[in-house]
Amino acid sequence: MFIEFLRLAGQNVLHRKLRSILAVLGVLIGIMAIVILISFGLSLKGLMTGQVSKVFGVDTFVIMDQDVMSRSHSGGMKEFGLNLGTLKGVEGVKTVAAIRQRTAFVEGGTNAEGTPQQGFMPVMGLSPELLTDFTAFTGDLMFEDGGRQITEADVDAAVLRRELADRLGVNLGDRILIAGEKSNEITATVIGILAASDEKEEKQGFGASMGSSTADTIYIPYATMDRLWPEGNDFLVTVVRILPGYEVDDVADRAETALKAEGSRVSAVTSGDITNVIDQMMSYINIFLGALAGISLLVGGVGVMNTMFTSVLERTKDIGVMKAVGAKNRHVMAIFLVESGLIGFLGGVIGTAVGLGITALGCFFINTFAGLPQGVAFPFVASPTLIVTTLLGAFALGAVSGLWPARRGSRMPVVDALRYE
Template sequence: MKEHLWLALRSLSKRRKRAALTMIGVFIGIAAVVALVSLGQGLSKTINDQFEKVGADKIIIQAKESAGGFTGENAPGQLTETELDIARKTNGVTRVTGQLFRAINVQYNDIQRTMFVVSMPPKAQDADLAIAVNTWEAEQGRMLTHRDKQKAVIGYNLANKNTFVRNMRIGDKILVGTEQFEIVGVLKRIGDPTADGGIVMPEDDARLVLNDTASYSMIIAQSARGEHPAEVGERIEKAIRRDRHQKEGKEDFTVQTSTELIASFNTVFNIIQVVFVGIASISLLVGGVGIMNTMYTAVLERTREIGVMKAIGARNEDILTLFLIESGLLGFAGGLVGVIIGAGISKMVEFGANASFGPGTIVAVYPLWLVLGSLLFSTLVGAVSGILPARRGSHLKPVDALRSE
């Protein structure tokens, strides 16, 4: 086997340019796969970590959007104090609160932007639940209290990303709708551009600027210790469905646990990732065809050499092994280059995303199975692509091969 490997390496070194061109398809495919999967794994880890902070005992109730996407007051399936009371009275629920969030014009530094306003519940224990679910944490200043009026806490990006040409600061005044608010705190970066660009204000103020006196965009419930959140969520769903006289499957609202939310995200995300990796793998197929073509050419060019090898005792299996090792080495080398380039691409994307949206937005992850799997797969593609040319070379008759010029 060592002799086969040495002969294969010597042969490839003589045809360096051709070998390099042959590997292009392979390393492009592997680079794309490594870049996509490493970024996908990093993004998935970031989001899963975020949900871990929320906790598995949280249950989220939301109204389904109408066809026009309207979710405000009078929207189909809107959530009100009625649904809040139903959730509160459901067996297995310890705490319940509601939040209102919607986009509105915000003016600062004589510039107007459309931003998301999020309400903070007035009661302290309700506010604690909202803070936990939204993973809010003050980086500067303070969080809102039940005594605050026309005060606001802003997202990380508003204080650090020059959204309004210059950054907002604690003590600055902003115009939300037609009402003026004083900034009393800045949130730590969450990683979601919408949340990091949002404005948190007391619920009464949010209802005033959004002109919504009754509805909630979201109701948050916390299941009791020892209760299964999914079962508690089913009880809430049945109770609201019964109150609204709706049939199962025809609800105009959704009830999901935080675990179900992350599971839904992971399912959709994995499907998208598989599709992208599948598209990138087409390049590997092209690379395999290139390796096959190169190996056929190598067999034709080395027909006389094959004849000499057979004349001095080489068996068909030896010739077959030699060409399979060559094609496998082409695949392995292409895969190795692809892994390095793919890692470089994902690191550049990571750097760009973190520079644009803040540190930790996305971190490329390179699990061992991704690196080893990419190298193994590219080697396999190379070896499989070389089977037909190798068989042709191994079945050449010594006399015919020696006559070849």
Template sequence: MNLLSNLSSALQIIGHNKVRSFLTMLGIIIGVMAVVVIMSVGAGAQSLILNQVKSLGSNLVGILPGKSDDKGPPASVFGIVVTTLRDEDRAELVNGQFKHIVAASSYVRGIVTATKDSNKTDTNFLGTSAEYPEVEDVTISEGRYFSADEQKDVARVAILGSSVVQSLFPDTDPIGKNIRIKKTNFEIIGVMKPRGQSGFQNQDNQIFVPLSTAQKLLLGIDYVNFMRVKIDSAENVDGTIEDIKSVLRVRHNISNPENDDFSVRSSNQGLAVLTQITNVLRFFLAAIAAISLLVGGLGIMNIMLAAVEERTKEIGLRKAVGATNRQIVMQFLVETVMITFLGGLIGIVVGSVISILVAYIATSYGYNWDLVITPFSIILGCVVSISIGLIFGISPAVRASRLNPIEALRYE
């Protein structure tokens, strides 16, 4: 019996045992599909988190109040208010003594209710320096951002995010109009270009006001929440971080770096930490995938074992009409390989389609989600389920082929 007739006879047998073949295949399909989807979702979620950090740019440096070592986050991340950072610190950085610093912005933030006539919206506000658009590479679609003088003079001007415009000015052009925030009138001087979702935060539901205005009129504070510094190129980041640290130590009268009341981080450092964290997530997901593979494998095993009795008689018959042991094992091998291969293939296709769908849906909701289908997941899924199929499909056949034909024929 040559390979071709093996194949066609295997196809016939698969066709004759539709339910069993399908159930066996289903185990493999689910196993492979689960691995592909879970690994892809894990990688996609990781990309979502990392892309958010990367979108800030690799030549951005963040300054947070409060000390931290290199591994853990600074206290401010946990909601502890540290008031050691001031806008004067920023002024020192951009006075021209550091040639690699392109621009720097201070930030304060909070939540307010903004009203325009009868329209009302709850929104985030961000108090920034005038250099904010340069630091973060954002574009004003209408009007302009505020100037350094307006910032200094506590000007009551605001730039609206695109979704705030929709809430407050559904039909009219907002430029030149006033809105009220906390009993103060702000003149709208610009509108931001829509930026979409960044991570879990809608960047378009924000109002931008001068830092001093936000500090004095909206928050009543004199410190800043954080700063971002833009460096001219990525290779100068590390050196500039040291410059920033020494300037801040001088300004804050710190002689021992152990006593720093601030932390300076490049986005690459944050990226490394986040990659570590999300790798744990992916590992966890891979463990779940392994369990689903195991479950699929057990299903295959069950079905294969249940079929042994019937197949043993068939083997006896085939031997009685002249099949050698090798031909019997070969036939089962081809048959099982075909079922498992087909199942694996369907699993890969279905798994990939689901992964693509997940990525498509996530992207259409504005998440920065990469479609990642790793060859590793495909190989893992296929190798495990196909070997389970082979082991449990063939070992009974090998055993049965060793019986003498009459024993196999009589098998009950």
């Protein structure tokens, strides 16, 4: 009998086209908002996890200050101390690449008045393994003509960004003085200048993966860093690649345990850990966005309810006739519920389709015109779960909104309903 009621409901919906369209529109807008917001959320998540897996791969994890991944952490990245030898000795570890960071007194060239350009700025030592084995970590760097990345063979070489080069008054081939601990100091040759940052280049360099500002940083070889500051308890991050045949989570656990046993306050972070954090963060964002969209859906539901009340009132006589010819209360109730559910479902189908369309278009425009870095794409995600849930939800919204009007209609005494003009 459901099919009959569906047909009856469909005919009623079609019979009152304009009002049905308006009610459908109310649901449609709400569903569309939800689909767009959640789909963009999923795209964002896809973008982020995509980047994470690109940098990490399945065989890599990083050692970080243990507070970085915790929820209470609010500051930037911290430095930490660890023994690289211990890390290299952990079973399953293949390569270890470290980045050390210190703040140093730096002196470059002189300005027009002959005043030396100097100041304190962060200096990062990149271990040779980072440059050979973890190229994804440094990303594609845009060097100005003649410039190049640090290699294993370099000694007393430095790479810096155009803005910093201008401030220090140096150019390719010039020398800068970097003062380290006690009386350690070196004169490094500038071998590469990273192109001036605009929006696009902002995301370049080592920091692109790590999210910290790189504009002021001077990059030097790891060995040079060791000469300036012999004690290696100033790691910014340490990247570890595992041997084939090992599980990254197992090796990461062993490494963390070994380092903690030596008193290093560190945490081994795998791509899974980061993905979990992203997931958690995205779920909060989605709840928030969903709640916003839910408000518009609620308005849509009220619209359906209003339409159904009008429909019940308008068809009071029909209710009387149907009851006279043998319709029970539950039949009348079902007819109106199916009708309101149908309005909801129609709104859901169209809203989902339009919402996905807008999201796809949005992703296309972002990928085409937003100037994302090379190789980074905003993926369009059409989640089957989302689609099924919104369709069922829309039908339920319609039916629930119709519940009260349908109940009222079904309980109308047949004699009163027949008399209604």
